[in-house]
Structure formats: C-alpha cells, structure tokens
Amino acid sequence: MASHGRPNYVAIWGWLVALMILGLAASFLPGARGLAVALIFATAVAKALLVALNYMHLKFEPRLIYAIAIVPVLFVLMLIVALFPDFVFSR
Amino acid sequence: MAIRTEAQAIPGILPGKVGVWWFLASEIMLFGGLIATFIVFRLGSTGWHGDAAHLSVPIGATNTLVLLTSSLTMVQAFAKAEDVNERGLRNNLALTILMGLAFLGIKAIEYSSEVWAGYTPASGIFWSFYYTMTGLHALHVLAGAIVNSILLGAGRLRNPLRLELAGLYWHFVDIVWIFLFPLLYLA
Amino acid sequence: MRESGAAVLDVHAHHAERGFWRTYVFSTDHKMIGKQYLSLGLFWAVVGGLLAHVMRWQLAWPETAVPGWGEVGPETYNVLVTMHGTIMVFFVAMPILLGAFGNFLIPLMIGARDMAFPRLNMLSVWVFALASLVLLVSFFIPGGAASAGWTGYPPLSAKAEYTGVNWGMDLWILAHALEFAAFLMGGVNYLTTAIALRVPGMTFFRLPLVIWQLLTATTLFLLSVGPLIAGAVMLLLDRIIGTHFYAAEGGGDPLLWQHLFWFFGHPEVYVILLPAVGLVLDVLPVFARKPIFGYRWIIYSTIAAGGLSFIVWAHHMFVSGMDPRLAMPFSITTILISVPFAFIMFAMIATLWKGSIRFDTPMLWALGFVAMFIVGGLTGIFNGSAPADIYISDTYFVVAHFHYTLFSSVVFGGFAGFYFWFPKMFGRLLSEPLGKIHFWLTLVFFNVTFFPLHNIGLAGMMRRIANPLEYEFLVPHQWINVVATVGGMLLLASQIPFVVNVVWSLLAGKTAPKNPWGANTLEWTAPSPPPHLNWGETLPVVYRGAYEYSSPEVAEDWLPQDRTLAARSR
Numbered sequence: 001m002a003s004h005g006r007p008n009y010v011a012i013w014g015w016l017v018a019l020m021i022l023g024l025a026a027s028f029l030p031g032a033r034g035l036a037v038a039l040i041f042a043t044a045v046a047k048a049l050l051v052a053l054n055y056m057h058l059k060f061e062p063r064l065i066y067a068i069a070i071v072p073v074l075f076v077l078m079l080i081v082a083l084f085p086d087f088v089f090s091r
Numbered sequence: 092m093a094i095r096t097e098a099q100a101i102p103g104i105l106p107g108k109v110g111v112w113w114f115l116a117s118e119i120m121l122f123g124g125l126i127a128t129f130i131v132f133r134l135g136s137t138g139w140h141g142d143a144a145h146l147s148v149p150i151g152a153t154n155t156l157v158l159l160t161s162s163l164t165m166v167q168a169f170a171k172a173e174d175v176n177e178r179g180l181r182n183n184l185a186l187t188i189l190m191g192l193a194f195l196g197i198k199a200i201e202y203s204s205e206v207w208a209g210y211t212p213a214s215g216i217f218w219s220f221y222y223t224m225t226g227l228h229a230l231h232v233l234a235g236a237i238v239n240s241i242l243l244g245a246g247r248l249r250n251p252l253r254l255e256l257a258g259l260y261w262h263f264v265d266i267v268w269i270f271l272f273p274l275l276y277l278a
Numbered sequence: 279m280r281e282s283g284a285a286v287l288d289v290h291a292h293h294a295e296r297g298f299w300r301t302y303v304f305s306t307d308h309k310m311i312g313k314q315y316l317s318l319g320l321f322w323a324v325v326g327g328l329l330a331h332v333m334r335w336q337l338a339w340p341e342t343a344v345p346g347w348g349e350v351g352p353e354t355y356n357v358l359v360t361m362h363g364t365i366m367v368f369f370v371a372m373p374i375l376l377g378a379f380g381n382f383l384i385p386l387m388i389g390a391r392d393m394a395f396p397r398l399n400m401l402s403v404w405v406f407a408l409a410s411l412v413l414l415v416s417f418f419i420p421g422g423a424a425s426a427g428w429t430g431y432p433p434l435s436a437k438a439e440y441t442g443v444n445w446g447m448d449l450w451i452l453a454h455a456l457e458f459a460a461f462l463m464g465g466v467n468y469l470t471t472a473i474a475l476r477v478p479g480m481t482f483f484r485l486p487l488v489i490w491q492l493l494t495a496t497t498l499f500l501l502s503v504g505p506l507i508a509g510a511v512m513l514l515l516d517r518i519i520g521t522h523f524y525a526a527e528g529g530g531d532p533l534l535w536q537h538l539f540w541f542f543g544h545p546e547v548y549v550i551l552l553p554a555v556g557l558v559l560d561v562l563p564v565f566a567r568k569p570i571f572g573y574r575w576i577i578y579s580t581i582a583a584g585g586l587s588f589i590v591w592a593h594h595m596f597v598s599g600m601d602p603r604l605a606m607p608f609s610i611t612t613i614l615i616s617v618p619f620a621f622i623m624f625a626m627i628a629t630l631w632k633g634s635i636r637f638d639t640p641m642l643w644a645l646g647f648v649a650m651f652i653v654g655g656l657t658g659i660f661n662g663s664a665p666a667d668i669y670i671s672d673t674y675f676v677v678a679h680f681h682y683t684l685f686s687s688v689v690f691g692g693f694a695g696f697y698f699w700f701p702k703m704f705g706r707l708l709s710e711p712l713g714k715i716h717f718w719l720t721l722v723f724f725n726v727t728f729f730p731l732h733n734i735g736l737a738g739m740m741r742r743i744a745n746p747l748e749y750e751f752l753v754p755h756q757w758i759n760v761v762a763t764v765g766g767m768l769l770l771a772s773q774i775p776f777v778v779n780v781v782w783s784l785l786a787g788k789t790a791p792k793n794p795w796g797a798n799t800l801e802w803t804a805p806s807p808p809p810h811l812n813w814g815e816t817l818p819v820v821y822r823g824a825y826e827y828s829s830p831e832v833a834e835d836w837l838p839q840d841r842t843l844a845a846r847s848r
Binding site: 104105106109110113114116117118119120121122123124125127128132136211212213215216218219220222223227 | 521530531
C-alpha cells in the first residue's frame with residue numbers, strides 16, 4: 001500500500017455524511033416523486049462508489065480486482081431487467 | 092530442507108486480497124438477488140408506500156450515520172497499522188467494533204418497537220422483505236464485529252494486510268446498508 | 279508490505295510428524311482433500327444409484343413390490359425422485375468433478391505446493407461432510423426426506439401439508455446451505471490459487487485446459503449461487519415464520535422461486551459440465567499424440583459459454599406461466615449457447631484428426647463422452663426452442679436429454695479423468711482389460727437405459743409419475759419402460775469391474791511410474807503419488823504450453839512443460 005498516496009479518509013467521510021443528508025432531504029421533496037427517488041438513489045450510488053474506491057482501495061487495484069467487483073453488479077442489473085416482465089408488467 | 096509454501100505468489104498479487112474479493116463477489120450476488128427481487132416486487136405492487144411509512148426514518152438515518160462513521164474508523168485503523176501506530180490502531184478498531192454493536196443495538200430497539208406495533212415478518216410482503224433484508228444484513232454486521240474482535244483480541248495486528256482484508260468486508264457491509272436504507276426507508 | 283503470510287514449512291518434519299488423523303482425516307493437503315471429496319462423492323453415487331434402481335423398478339412393474347425395498351407409493355416415489363436428483367447433482371457430480379479433480383489437479387498443474395488457503399480447504403471438505411450427514415439423517419426422521427422435487431418448487435415445498443414432509447424439507451434446505459458454503463470456500467480457494475500461485479513461466483495461456491474449465495466452472499458457481507441462497511432463505515422463512523415471499527395470497531409469487539432457482543440452476547449444469555469437458559480435453563491430446571486443436575479458441579468459447587449461461591435460465595420455465603414475452607429472448611440465447619459448445623466439440627474431434635490414437639482406457643471414456651454428449655447437446659436444441667419445448671417439457675424426453683448430458687459428463691468425463699489420473703493419485707496402475715470391460719458395458723447399457731426414454735417421452739410420458747399404467751395412452755408403451763429398467767439394472771451391474779479393478783489395484787496393482795502416459799503437464803513431473811508439498815526442494819519452471827505432442831524438436835513424442843529448449847535432444 002505504501003506505493004501510492006493515501007486518500008484523505010476524513011474528507012471522504014465528510015462527503016458521505018453530506019450525501020446522506022442530501023438523500024434524506026430529497027425524500028422530503030414536495031411534488032414529483034420520480035425526481036426525489038432519482039436523487040435518493042443517485043446519492044446512494046455516489047456513496048457506494050466513494051466507499052468502494054477509497055475505503056476499499058479499489059482505485060489502486062489492478063484491473064482483475066475491478067472485474068471481480070463489477071461483473072456481479074452487472075449480473076444483478078441484468079437479473080432485475082429479466083424479472084421485470086413477470087413481476088412488474090404483469091401485475 | 093525448508094520449503095517456502097507461499098513465497099512464490101506472483102509479485103503484485105496478494106492471495107488474501109484476491110480471495111476476499113471473490114468472496115465479496117458472491118456476497119454481491121446474494122444481496123443483489125434479494126435487492127433485485129425487492130425492487131421488482133416493489134415496482135409491481137401498490138400500497139407498499141403506506142407500509143414503509145411505518146418505519147422510523149430518524150432511527151434508520153442514525154444507523155446509517157453510525158455505520159458510515161464505523162467505516163471511517165475501520166479504514167483509519169488500517170492507516171494507523173501502516174504507520175506502525177499500535178495505539179491508534181487499537182483505538183480505531185475498538186471504536187469500529189463498538190459502532191457495529193451500537194448499530195445492532197439500535198436495530199434491536201427498532202425491531203422491538205415494530206413488533207410491538209404489530210408489524211411482524213408475517214404481516215405482509217413488505218414486512219417479509221424488510222425483516223429478511225435487514226436481518227441478513229445485521230447478521231453480516233455481527234460477523235464483521237466478531238472478525239474485528241478476533242483481530243483485536245488475538246493481537247495479530249502487526250500485518251496491515253489483515254486489517255485491510257477485514258476492512259474490505261466491513262466496508263462491503265456498509266455499502267449494502269447504503270442501498271438498503273433508501274430502498275426500505277426513503278423510496 | 280508484500281507479505282502474504284508466507285509460511286516456511288519443513289518437508290521432513292511434515293512427513294515424519296503427521297500422524298494418522300492429520301494425514302487422512304484432518305488434512306490440509308490438497309491431494310488428500312481431493313480424495314476425501316472423491317470418497318464422499320462415490321458413497322453418494324451408490325446411494326443415488328440405488329434410489330434410481332428403486333424408481334426404475336417401480337416404473338417397469340408398478341404393481342410389484344421392489345425387492346429389498348417393498349411397496350412404493352406415490353409419496354415414497356416423490357421422495358425417490360427428489361433425493362435422486364439432489365444427490366446426483368449436488369452430492370455426486372459436484373464433489374467428484376469440482377471437489378475431487380479441482381483440489382487434486384489445480385495446485386499440481388500450476389506448480390503450487392498447495393492451495394492458497396489450505397486450512398480453509400480443510401474446512402470446506404468438512405462442511406461438505408456435515409452437509410452429507412444432514413442429508414443422510416433426513417432419510418430417517420419422521421415424515422422422511424424431502425419430496426418436492428430436486429428443484430423444490432413452492433408452493434409444494436413451502437408448506438408441510440402439501441407433501442406430508444416437514445422436517446425433511448428443512449433439512450434439505452440446510453444440507454444445501456452447508457454444501458454451498460463448502461463449495462464457496464473451495465471456489466475462493468481454487469480461483470485465488472490459480473491467480474496468485476502459478477509457477478514462473480506458467481502464464482494464463484499456458485495453463486492446461488482442464489484448469490481453465492475448472493476456473494470457469496468455479497466462477498459460474500460463485501456468481502450464480504447468491505440469488506439461490508437468497509431464495510432459499512426466503513423459502514425457509516416462509517416455512518418457519520410465515521413470511522409471504524412465495525404465497526400468492528400474501529402478495530408473494532411462487533414463480534419467483536423458479537427464477538431464482540434457475541438463475542443458479544442453469545450455470546450449475548455448466549459447473550458440472552465444464553470440468554468434465556476439461557478432463558476430456560486434457561485426455562484427448564495425450565492419447566492422440568497431437569497438440570490440442572484451437573487452444574485459445576477453446577478458452578474463448580468456454581468463457582463465452584460461461585457468460586451466456588447467465589442469460590438462458592428461463593428456458594426451464596417455458597410452461598411455468600412466465601410472461602410469454604420472455605420466451606423468445608431466452609430461446610435465442612439458448613440456441614446461441616450451443617455455438618461455443620459446438621466449437622469445443624469440433625475442437626475435440628479435430629484433435630483426433632490424423633493423430634496416432636492409442637485406445638487406452640482413459641481415451642475410450644473420453645471418446646465415449648464426445649459421442650454421448652453430442653446426443654445430449656443436440657436434444658438440448660429441441661428443449662431450448664420454446665415451441666418444441668411446450669410439447670416435450672416435463673416429459674421423459676427431457677429426462678433423456680439431461681441424462682445424456684449430465685450422465686455423460688459425470689460418468690464418461692469423470693471416468694476418463696479417474697482412469698487417467700489414478701496412477702498419480704494413488705501411485706498404482708489400474709488393470710487395462712478390466713477398465714475396457716467396464717467402459718464397453720457402461721457404454722452399451724447406458725444407451726439401453728436412456729435412449730428409449732426419448733421415445734416414451736415423445737409418446738407423452740410425464741416426469742415424476744409413480745405409475746405409468748394409470749394412464750391409458752401409456753399402457754401400449756410400457757415395454758419401453760421395461761427395457762429401460764433392465765438396462766438400468768445392467769448399467770449398475772456394469773460398475774462391478776470398476777470396483778474390482780480399484781480394490782485389486784490398491785492392494786496389488788503395479789507401482790505407477792512418474793509419467794505412465796507420456797504426458798506434458800506439470801503433475802507428471804512430481805512423484806506418483808506426489809508427497810506432501812508435491813515437489814522436492816525446487817519447483818518446476820514452465821517454458822511452453824501444455825500440449826506439445828509429437829514435436830519435431832525432440833526425439834520422444836512428448837515435450838513436457840518444464841523442458842527448456844536448451845535440453846532438446848535433437
């Protein structure tokens with residue numbers, strides 16, 4: 001690990017808390033529910049990326065580790081898409 | 092005749108790290124399966140918003156904050172280990188364990204207030220999902236706290252790699268909560 | 279900071295001091311763990327085979343009691359069907375093909391002294407033993423073993439009232455959970471070992487193909503089992519605390535289980551198939567004395583098939599009430615997946631082309647695999663096309679199809695590997711004549727047993743029925759059932775030469791030389807059987823690919839991977 005710089009862990013935590021508050025605030029947004037939900041999940045994805053890249057050191061890892069982490073995420077997304085016809089459209 | 096069994100690991104590849112990432116890949120699929128199912132059921136049904144409204148957002152938000160902060164102390168413990176700062180390492184690791192336990196304590200209070208109000212896993216499909224997802228996640232938090240306690244108790248702290256590996260798992264559990272919180276409480 | 283917990287082990291100390299328990303029972307040696315998986319798998323093969331025998335007898339002569347078993351009612355028949363499938367897939371095929379060969383071959387073929395995490399490996403086999411115990415116990419508890427089919431579809435599996443089995447079903451789920459935990463530990467170990475512990479010179483594109491196939495299979499398992507574990511947790515909670523995941527009246531949906539099960543279930547059949555394909559791919563060039571045909575393209579095909587296997591699962595659900603809009607995309611992907619497999623099959627056949635073929639026992643099994651698997655693969659195209667499948671779904675045509683694929687993988691592929699590596703595993707040679715008798719009898723009676731099932735399936739016989747004579751339209755076809763049953767009994771009897779061969783060889787067989795077949799891969803440079811930590815003081819270094827047979831550069835017709843060009847004997 002000594003071979004690369006160390007992210008500012010405390011600053012990352014600051015961002016995480018800020019994003020959390022943003023997500024919470026978005027849930028109280030009046031009017032369009034779609035926008036609120038989009039905002040809530042955008043902050044969640046941003047938080048997850050911050051943790052994975054910095055705290056889990058993914059940004060310093062070789063491509064192999066990236067692949068191990070990303071391929072299952074793609075499979076999950078694909079599973080969601082494939083389940084849509086049976087559980088969303090048909091009801 | 093002494094033979095080094097693991098010395099010939101290919102330079103730049105740490106077996107422990109590869110192993111933990113493969114394990115996490117299977118964990119992503121486990122929680123991913125649950126979350127995928129939840130999402131399609133949620134989108135395909137009506138009336139879940141009313142059920143979700145019975146969850147306490149302040150409690151959930153507090154727990155999110157606790158877990159995010161525990162990720163900070165976990166990664167700080169690793170940083171202190173790299174700096175050969177044994178005292179800072181121990182303090183941060185102990186804090187991580189405490190926050191993990193605090194998360195579980197808050198979750199237990201939340202569960203009991205919900206059960207008290209009459210919402211059990213059998214109360215409806217939303218509650219089935221809620222208890223299964225958070226319960227499975229809580230078990231993972233407990234496992235993480237146990238792993239960290241073993242590291243702290245066994246005094247095997249000289250090697251920062253061990254802390255990094257335990258940290259990978261801990262941060263993964265944190266990420267799962269980062270998605271469970273908005274899915275269950277906010278959306 | 280590059281430390282990997284490197285352990286310095288003393289070879290002498292390890293040889294002298296490991297007692298009986300550490301050597302044979304609580305061993306961390308990958309070779310012993312492989313043999314433990316092999317023994318457990320063979321034990322379950324006997325159990326699964328006997329269950330199959332009882333089923334076949336019942337189907338041929340439904341009104342007669344099965345000798346040694348008694349009357350088989352519909353409830354008992356459900357137990358037989360369920361447990362035969364569960365045992366054969368999860369407790370025979372996986373431990374033998376993935377557990378035994380994976381553990382034995384991966385470190386030896388990549389030049390590692392052991393797995394990356396030897397103690398995790400030991401835990402893996404012991405958790406598997408625990409899973410075996412749980413499954414075995416489930417036969418003897420009140421209510422008997424699980425009877426909701428090996429696929430465990432709810433609502434049948436979700437409520438005890440529907441099958442009359444309560445605890446058996448819970449233990450069935452528990453046994454699966456333990457088994458998955460065991461193979462997750464094993465899988466993490468395989469992948470990490472092959473990524474991190476390859477010997478100098480052993481690049482990814484010099485790995486023997488069986489390693490590639492084992493790694494792909496392991497990856498498929500690791501990435502597909504998660505949703506099924508999630509689904510199994512839901513099923514268990516439905517059963518125990520009354521959640522509503524699969525109960526339509528509570529807002530759930532029984533179809534969900536089928537999606538989650540087959541999301542795992544289809545990659546799972548490749549978890550079984552790919553190691554067998556790998557074993558055969560490694561046996562063929564040795565006995566054709568020719569380089570493998572299309573080494574890299576076989577690897578690309580394997581990866582392509584592995585990736586595609588994640589998007590074909592709904593072809594198991596064409597008649598399940600699934601949204602019909604899903605049928606076409608899943609038919610297309612299913613037909614598409616036959617392309618990489620067809621390539622691999624053609625590569626196998628092209629490897630034989632103009633080779634100097636030796637018909638030793640492992641080669642016979644490998645050729646048997648190629649022939650039989652092609653039959654299974656071709657019937658798969660019928661099953662994969664939704665319009666055809668709607669007619670044949672849940673008939674014996676499907677039963678015939680998956681026995682031609684799975685049985686040929688486990689038995690033909692497995693025996694090819696077993697006869698090939700037996701000298702390395704146990705340090706003894708097997709008898710060639712007995713091995714050949716075993717092969718020919720198995721080949722003939724395998725076809726007598728399973729080929730007629732195609733016909734009776736097309737005639738309309740459904741799966742999982744306990745008494746075909748209750749259906750008037752099946753009565754004229756009953757002779758087919760009798761033929762299959764007689765074939766099945768002879769198929770079981772055909773395994774006697776195998777048992778005799780192994781016992782005789784272990785007791786009095788000829789000592790095996792280091793490299794009895796003249797093969798190139800690294801395991802043949804270690805002593806037979808390899809000692810703990812596999813090689814002496816120095817590990818081999820790899821200079822070339824695994825399949826350089828009949829090279830013009832050397833006088834012999836093989837060129838081992840660890841031979842330098844400087845040592846050429848021209």
